[in-house]
Amino acid sequence: MTSAGEPTPPESPSATPLKRPLLIMAVSAAATLALLMSLALIWGLATYSLPGPASANGADRIVELAEGANLSEISTVLAQDKVISSPSVFVMAAKLTGSARRLKAGEYSFPSKTSMSVVMDMIRKGKRLRHQVTIPEGLPSDMVVDALMKSDVLTGTVSAPPEGSVMPQTYEVKRGETRAAVLERMMKAQTDLVAELWPKRRSGLPFSTPEQAVTLASIVEKETAKADERPRIAALFINRLQQGMRLESDPTIIYGITRGRPLGRGLRASEVDAHTPYNTYVIFGLPPTPIANPGRAALEAVLTAPSSTEVFFVADGTGGHVFATSYADHRRNVAQWRQIERQQAAAPGGGR
DSSP: OOTSSOOOOOTTTTHHHHHHHHHHHHHHHHHHHHHHHHHHHHHHHHHHHHOOOOOOOGGOEEEEEETOOHHHHHHHHHHHTSOOOEEEEEEEEHHTTTTTTTTTOOOEETTOOOHHHHHHHHHHHHHHOEEEEOOOOOOOHEEEEHHHHOOSBBBOOOOOTTTOOOOSEEEEEEEEBHHHHHHHHHHHHHHHHHHHHHGGGTTTOOOHHHHHHHHHHHHHHHEEEOOOOEGHHHHHHHHHHTTOOOOOOHHHHHHHHHHHOOOOOOHHHHHHTTOOTTOOTTTSSOOSSOSSOOOHHHHHHTOOOOOOOOOEEOOOOOEEEEEEEEEEHHHHHHHHHHHHHHHHSSSTSSOO
């Protein structure tokens, strides 16, 4: 009723019919959008979780992700190399999982059909393809160059470094890195090691420079492959130097002939007597340079050698040596070694 007591007029008959189609359209649009979003979500989850693109012949795909590349650039590279099927899904997944700022540069190897989720995990954890160059202890510098040249991921050429200037160990290298750069790292590692160990040397050593210590360490390195013998042989050679004796080390003869490459046979009597700057059967004192690249253990053995009276040693037939203080004992040890040599030569396949 109105204030005058008159009845309220009814609504216009056209108002209700107009609202219903709009409501139906709105509900229909929302339902369609929800369906599309659900389908997109299902597709995205499937794209992220299911196996990825197959590679030709099932081969792994090698991909280099550049240092400093952003998320968009990483996803583009992966898509171009057919590691993933959708850059947009990769970008979205990286953001949703918190991986966007944790992806690591480097070279990766992705097996055929690797799922995007695994690809993401590998890059986030930095499971990069590792390339290594190993320099064994006692390797001469010419053979260090051989090891560098054998690597098919390095570039350029390099000349042999000064003998004894390379630190023997395993180095991780990157595809495309120059051999010169890797060699520089190897040499710096040795320089740093010598600088670390030299101040810790014991007193009374018969040499006065780090270079001489490296030279003696290289001889110790080549004389034995047994870790427990290094300090003992180092002490023995120090005793010889202090007593004015020749070192008489077979590896020094070989270095004068082959620059440290394996001789492939036994030494000849003429080679033992050969006058080369390195033959310590002929010269007194240390040779002019190291004869190999010694490792940490050999350097520590030389610089912190224990006290000893031993000045003789000879092979014992087991890969080690037997030591002596007197020449008489040494002669008996040599005679026993000669007997072992004869027995080895007489054994089947032991030689002629």
